[in-house]
Amino acid sequence: MSVVTEGRTLTAKGAATRARIVAVAARLVYENGVAGTSLEQVRDAAGISNSQLYHYFDDKQALVRAVIRHNTEAVLGADDASVTRLDSFVALEAWRDAVVANQRRQHGVGGCPLGSLVGELADVDDSARRELDESFRRWSDAIAVGLTSMRERGLLRADADPARLALAVLASLQGGLVLTQTRHSPEPLEVALDGAIALIRSHAT
Incomplete structure (x- = not known):
């Protein structure tokens, strides 16, 4: 075969x-x-x-692009409920707690398997930058699925924009992970995700 x-x-x-x-x-x-x-x-x-x-x-660039795709699937696998089912405030809080707890176990070491590649590649390898951009767009879209469900079920106001809110969550996650990595403490990530969830709550019905 x-x-x-x-x-x-x-x-x-x-x-x-x-x-x-x-x-x-x-x-x-x-x-x-x-x-x-x-x-x-x-x-x-x-x-x-x-x-x-x-x-x-063919070369190292091709292998790096394959690594980006591998890491994307590791983060966004189809069965990863923590990413694809953020469709309630309870689910958002549980996801936040799980992400922070994971960083606490790691003592803030390592960062995001995708985000850690951006600083090295985005300005020097445009094909890798495009791969990473697609991965982050896919991640944001996955978060937006749950937020769209919340809006459709009346948990969020009709004027809430799931795509923008999802981008805020992802940006808070990535920024929080960077600061957590520099401090070796999960506190920045905790603060950043609390801020993102507070933003979503401000659109609650």
């Missing part, structure tokens, strides 16, 4: 190998950054040869 992955026809085994390479690269990039991760490091960590690596990826 063959699988078409980003324009390449691969066997099922080949698709599994490619996915393993991307997962290894994503871990190394998360730990060391894009600049601090070489193709040689990915090759060695994945236990593959140069020819195998270049069979799946």
Whole structure:
């Protein structure tokens, strides 16, 4: 059985190998950054040869784009209820609590798997910037689904704009994560998300 992955026809085994390479690269990039991760490091960590690596990826840029897509799916997987079902104030508060608790467990280390790539890539790799922009748009749209449901069910006023409110939530999340990473404390994230939820509550019926 063959699988078409980003324009390449691969066997099922080949698709599994490619996915393993991307997962290894994503871990190394998360730990060391894009600049601090070489193709040689990915090759060695994945236990593959140069020819195998270049069979799946033309260059480092192609691998980085694959990492962005991998991280996007990790954050926005179709079954991730914490992202796709923010359709009540109870759900929003529970999501906020879960995100803050996760950062508390990590002591504010690591940041967002997508947001951490922006500073390195947005101004130097336009194809990666476009990939990241699409990922964040998809994330914002997922949040807006729940807020739209709240408006339709009368929990939010008819003049509430789910798209703008969702963007405010996402911007608060990303900004809060950056400050949490610099302080190694979840307090900035907690404050930022409280502000975003307060904004949504200001549109309640």
